[in-house]
Amino acid sequence: METTQFDYEVQEDLMITERAYIDEGASPEELASTDEVVLMAESTGEERYGVAISAGNLRSGPTVSYPEVHSFVAGARLTIITPGNTRTRVRMGSRTGWISNSRLERIEFHGRAISAGNLRSGPTASHSETHSFPNGAYARVVSVNGTRSFVRMGSRTGWMSNSRLAFIERPGRATSAGTLRNGPTASHAEIASFANGAAVRSLGINGRSFVRLGTRLGWMSTSRLALGSVIPTIPTINRINQALGRGADERQVTAITRIVIHHSANPTNGTHLNTAAFENTWRNLASMGAPNARGGYHEVVLSNGNMEINMQDRRRTWGAAGQNDHTWHICLTGQHANGINNISQTQLNSLANRIATAMRRFGWTSANVDRIVRHRDLPGQATACNDVNVANVRNAVRALLG
Numbered sequence: 001m002e003t004t005q006f007d008y009e010v011q012e013d014l015m016i017t018e019r020a021y022i023d024e025g026a027s028p029e030e031l032a033s034t035d036e037v038v039l040m041a042e043s044t045g046e047e048r049y050g051v052a053i054s055a056g057n058l059r060s061g062p063t064v065s066y067p068e069v070h071s072f073v074a075g076a077r078l079t080i081i082t083p084g085n086t087r088t089r090v091r092m093g094s095r096t097g098w099i100s101n102s103r104l105e106r107i108e109f110h111g112r113a114i115s116a117g118n119l120r121s122g123p124t125a126s127h128s129e130t131h132s133f134p135n136g137a138y139a140r141v142v143s144v145n146g147t148r149s150f151v152r153m154g155s156r157t158g159w160m161s162n163s164r165l166a167f168i169e170r171p172g173r174a175t176s177a178g179t180l181r182n183g184p185t186a187s188h189a190e191i192a193s194f195a196n197g198a199a200v201r202s203l204g205i206n207g208r209s210f211v212r213l214g215t216r217l218g219w220m221s222t223s224r225l226a227l228g229s230v231i232p233t234i235p236t237i238n239r240i241n242q243a244l245g246r247g248a249d250e251r252q253v254t255a256i257t258r259i260v261i262h263h264s265a266n267p268t269n270g271t272h273l274n275t276a277a278f279e280n281t282w283r284n285l286a287s288m289g290a291p292n293a294r295g296g297y298h299e300v301v302l303s304n305g306n307m308e309i310n311m312q313d314r315r316r317t318w319g320a321a322g323q324n325d326h327t328w329h330i331c332l333t334g335q336h337a338n339g340i341n342n343i344s345q346t347q348l349n350s351l352a353n354r355i356a357t358a359m360r361r362f363g364w365t366s367a368n369v370d371r372i373v374r375h376r377d378l379p380g381q382a383t384a385c386n387d388v389n390v391a392n393v394r395n396a397v398r399a400l401l402g
């Protein structure tokens with residue numbers, strides 16, 4: 001999709017300067033939220049994030065007659081304090097100075113939450129919380145005001161504490177051959193070419209994506225770029241070669257249309273604390289096909305948030321009666337039903353992480369989170385499994401998928 005001009009009628013002055021922030025490939029929803037970003041960012045007077053696109057020096061004042069105070073490399077991250085006609089006053093780490101505008105571009109950096117928290121409606125703790133996010137949530141970082149940054153998380157926008165935010169470079173691959181340019185428009189000079197499939201690392205986006213291609217830094221069309229995962233890895237125990245029913249029937253992974261959340265229904269100090277304990281029960285249950293019982297869950301979230309991986313996606317398990325041809329199953333150890341809830345936030349974070357990871361494998365996107373359901377939500381199930389807040393899980397997964 002071409003960069004849109006649909007906002008011009010409403011916000012002409014604003015959009016002329018800010019339309020470069022709109023992704024070339026953005027969906028209508030994203031475009032709406034981009035508009036919101038622009039309006040909020042402009043109205044609160046905070047500093048924009050930017051990047052040095054070539055190496056140079058900061059000067060102590062806005063002309064070349066001022067002394068050089070700090071040298072920087074291409075790709076150096078900065079915040080824009082005072083824009084000027086030829087030079088801009090910026091902060092780089094703990095230093096401030098003036099950079100030539102020819103070396104500077106505004107950019108939305110890729111970021112990731114390093115702990116769970118909340119977005120707020122404004123840049124202070126007195127502003128209301130509008131959205132909670134899990135550890136690992138992906139954010140596009142637009143601007144900063146003191147100790148908080150204005151970010152986009154999926155379709156949402158808000159302010160998050162800088163103490164929870166890490167800037168990242170997202171690994172990516174070119175989806176078609178193209179050229180790297182020395183600035184974010186088609187009129188900037190071509191500095192390198194790349195092949196379809198070329199590996200890049202994306203620092204951020206300003207209409208086009210600012211990327212490392214080998215040792216070079218430059219801009220490529222965002223429409224030619226597929227970004228890789230930013231979902232954090234959590235500890236897993238691989239039980240694929242020992243799980244009950246590991247040789248169970250196969251189905252096509254493309255047949256999967258639902259991810260199903262279970263709980264193990266342990267009130268306290270229960271016996272179903274890991275998959276081996278489940279299997280001791282299953283192997284003797286006629287309803288599980290004893291004596292040739294299959295496993296029930298592809299993955300299990302242990303009480304400490306670590307994972308047991310039991311079954312490959314292609315295995316058809318016995319997770320939900322009559323529904324197993326098209327379902328993928330994940331179980332929380334603990335109980336969330338009948339007025340009891342001993343499942344921890346750490347477990348729920350792991351649940352969202354592993355569901356998002358599975359969705360990536362299935363080729364699903366954040367638009368598919370409605371395919372995440374609880375066991376009891378499937379047709380024809382007589383079970384209390386379970387009372388997990390599925391809307392919260394979907395939001396957390398959406399945040400992880402970015």
Ligand SMILES: [Zn+2]
Nearest residue numbers: 262263375385
């Ligand atoms: Zn269940």
